[in-house]
Amino acid sequence: MTRFSDMLDGYSRFKSNDWQEQRDRWEILGEGQSPKVMVIACSDSRVDPTQIFDTRPGEIFVVRNVAALVPPYETTPGLHGVSAALEFAVQFLKVEEILVMGHGLCGGCKAALTKAMADTELGHGGFVANWISLLDEAQERVADIYGTDSVEAERAMEMEAVKVSLANLRSFPYVQEKENAGALMLHGAVFSISDGDLHVLDEASGAFNAMR
Ligand SMILES: [Zn+2]
Numbered sequence: 001m002t003r004f005s006d007m008l009d010g011y012s013r014f015k016s017n018d019w020q021e022q023r024d025r026w027e028i029l030g031e032g033q034s035p036k037v038m039v040i041a042c043s044d045s046r047v048d049p050t051q052i053f054d055t056r057p058g059e060i061f062v063v064r065n066v067a068a069l070v071p072p073y074e075t076t077p078g079l080h081g082v083s084a085a086l087e088f089a090v091q092f093l094k095v096e097e098i099l100v101m102g103h104g105l106c107g108g109c110k111a112a113l114t115k116a117m118a119d120t121e122l123g124h125g126g127f128v129a130n131w132i133s134l135l136d137e138a139q140e141r142v143a144d145i146y147g148t149d150s151v152e153a154e155r156a157m158e159m160e161a162v163k164v165s166l167a168n169l170r171s172f173p174y175v176q177e178k179e180n181a182g183a184l185m186l187h188g189a190v191f192s193i194s195d196g197d198l199h200v201l202d203e204a205s206g207a208f209n210a211m212r
C-alpha cells in the first residue's frame with residue numbers, strides 16, 4: 001500500500017520525467033488556468049477524473065467529495081465549500097460545461113440508501129450522515145422500487161444521486177441563467193469501477209447509456 005514516503009518517490013519521478021517533458025506547458029500554466037470543464041466527482045480513491053478522462057494539468061477543474069454531491073443553493077451563512085468552488089469555476093473561470101460523475105460501488109451512496117450512519121454522532125458517521133441526507137428524497141424513490149438491499153438498488157441510488165446534484169446545480173441562479181442562455185452545459189455520468197465503463201446520462205430519457 002502506498003504511503004507518503006512512496007508518494008515522495010513518485011514526486012521525484014514526476015519532477016524528473018513528466019514535469020520536465022511538459023516544461024512549456026507548465027510555463028504557460030504558471031500564468032493562470034482556463035479550464036473549460038468543471039467535474040464534480042467522488043472522493044473515492046478509485047475514481048480520479050484526470051485519469052479516467054486522460055486529461056492534462058489545467059484542463060479540468062475538479063471538486064471531489066463524498067458521493068460527488070452538489071448541495072442546493074443556500075443563502076444561510078455557512079462554510080459552503082462546493083458552492084464556493086462552483087461559483088469560482090462558473091463566474092470567474094467561466095467554465096462552459098459541468099460534469100457530475102458518480103460511480104459504481106459508491107460507499108456514500110450505499111450509506112444514503114441503507115441509512116447505515118443515520119443518527120450517529122459527529123465523528124462517528126454523523127458528518128457523513130448529514131452530508132448524504134442530501135439524497136433522502138432520492139432514497140425514498142429508490143427504496144420504493146428496489147428496496148435497500150440489492151445491487152439494483154445501489155445502482156439506482158448512484159444514478160439518482162447524479163440527478164439530484166444536477167437539479168441542485170440548477171438551483172444556483174447564475175447556473176440556471178447561463179444554462180438558459182446556452183453558455184453552460186450540464187452533464188451527468190456514472191463510472192463503473194468493476195468494468196471501467198462510463199455511462200452518460202441522457203437527460204431527455206433519464207437513461208444512462210454506456211459509452212463505447
Ligand atoms: Zn463514492
